[in-house]
Amino acid sequence: MRDVAIIGVGQTKVGEHWDISLRHLALEAIQAAMVGAGVTRTDALYVGNMLSGELAGQEHLGALVADFAGLRGVEAFKVEAACGSGAAALRMGYVAVAGGLADIVVVVGVEKMTDTLGPDTTAALAMAADGDYEAAQGVSFVAVNALLMRRYMHEYGYSHQDFAPFAVNAHRNGANNPHAMFRFPVTAERFARARMICDPINLLDSSPICDGAAAVVLAPADAARALSAAPIRIAASAVGTDTLAVHDRRDPLVLDGAILSTRRAYEQAGIGPQDINLFELHDAFGIMAALSLEAAGFADKGRGLRLAMEGEIRIEGRVPVTTMGGLKARGHPVGATGIYQVVEVAQQLRGLAGANQVPNARLGMAQNIGGSGATVVTHILERME
């Protein structure tokens, strides 16, 4: 096994791109990443995507995107793990390069959720949950999270308003990110007044439906220095899974998949949570952010939200999260999100995060979650000195 590095990154602006098709979005991100890496070829292309079949009437994105990006002939597949698809595709690319089966791999996450054919996007997203035991009962994906949030408030005595800091922090950071969908700050007062979506989840506690693509180019770390001025080492790539249906878990408020995934990542990198300088977590909803902080060892059970309330999740805090806006403000084009997270961690480690720069960032963690914690893919990135 050999070390793997990211030698190029690319991303489109996240938004409602009614005038840009899925393949064009993917192309834009891939081109930016390959130009950044200074490569014109690749041994493989892995595409992270969840809903192209349901929403765009298009499966088979591997070969489609490869051809459209000028890579015709290359090994190419789509990898799917619901909203964790992006990082799942990255994991596959990591495995191929680490194991020596490929030298250069391009990984792109792409999702087009607006201007769709096919069913209602909310119905499509429910396919991340257990179809027979959750979705068939009429429970949408936001409803699963609303139930978890209500339970969290009940168990630990939090109010709805206590969740505001996640949105406030994400929007503050997103305002400075040119690729973010929402580039404006929100106040706790605005959070309090936001329209209810699925009680207790309101509009400002919910990540948006949107389009976007992000890409990275991978290479062996020992070759990366010659290829890139600022390569980023992948210090860990790890996966944990859990039941899709929340009712099958030992405790609905414990993300066992995230505990497994993070523990495996820490072991691989030889570090612990205290060494992490920033954490791009999966804030599809505030409740997921709180549970993720706990599963990753940054807070005890029931105390993840407190970390946010105490301001420790801000760029100047102990565990900066969603430093470029997160799923909430940068946006959550589901199959692309995992790659956006990694691109943003790389930006931070390269010192290119502008007004949102975490000082002296050396180790960053990105955690992409499929479903309500059923697939959890964790990557730890490290600046190469």
Add this chain to the structure above:
Amino acid sequence: MRDVAIIGVGQTKVGEHWDISLRHLALEAIQAAMVGAGVTRTDALYVGNMLSGELAGQEHLGALVADFAGLRGVEAFKVEAACGSGAAALRMGYVAVAGGLADIVVVVGVEKMTDTLGPDTTAALAMAADGDYEAAQGVSFVAVNALLMRRYMHEYGYSHQDFAPFAVNAHRNGANNPHAMFRFPVTAERFARARMICDPINLLDSSPICDGAAAVVLAPADAARALSAAPIRIAASAVGTDTLAVHDRRDPLVLDGAILSTRRAYEQAGIGPQDINLFELHDAFGIMAALSLEAAGFADKGRGLRLAMEGEIRIEGRVPVTTMGGLKARGHPVGATGIYQVVEVAQQLRGLAGANQVPNARLGMAQNIGGSGATVVTHILERME
């Protein structure tokens, strides 16, 4: 890089399983493969599937199937490459074991195409083709193949009836396969009288819509002997891609993706087509079988069909194909097909193919195709002496 072996195989009967859900189908195949391999754990589970979202309203099969198969917590993803999804998942498993990132990997291909929610299955299958340039014009997937078949007949002067040997051979072999959907022989006369589906493709030239699952367990070859009485070495695992849209290719009657994929596989195994004892090709339609024989080097351009007409594709011929019934008679549960092919090659190499045994089979090739040749995944298997 280390050698990889198959140490266990499993398969369900292919058919219309209205009483068995997708997760149960996958479980049955996985259990059989794991019991066969004598293992109770795995480092990863990769699921090949194309249409669970569209037809069953369920994405996120990796974690779902892992949990249902008693493997909760393990790394698990779905891999998709249209009808090539099964072998694409196997390719990912091969990469993980060959590169030393996993010791035991379970790969399952599963598809449930009958008793569905969602759209018409024919509309869903069209998602393997180019949505913007083919499907949007109303061209179904069988129509793309009908156009290719008509062109092949026109260019090389074949009649419709010349395609009969593919169906006759597949059904003769399927009759002896307890896992096949169609266990009866058909004659060339019956082929001539079969109902037209999409001129010139008739019912007996078309693989069926059906349900099924097949699985394999992978391990490093040097450990395989201790784990299995009859391990099968994966001598090559290779992928080639091409445009989804047939009109974008240099010649619609040349499968460049298959040429690339097969050439890479031969190079990896250090052999040529003359060394292959049987070839499980992707006979979704007779025309695909003819073009595959040509792309894989068994016949010159325009002569693949002649190989069938001369009887050389039969078990006693020079290039036995579809030895357990192929897509035509065993059935074509799309995302599972690539694993069925590999399971059947393993059966042949182990001498367990019964009445359909290819004498002295030592090297077998399985080739799984997504779309009309856009993704081509080739595996060459070898009996370990």
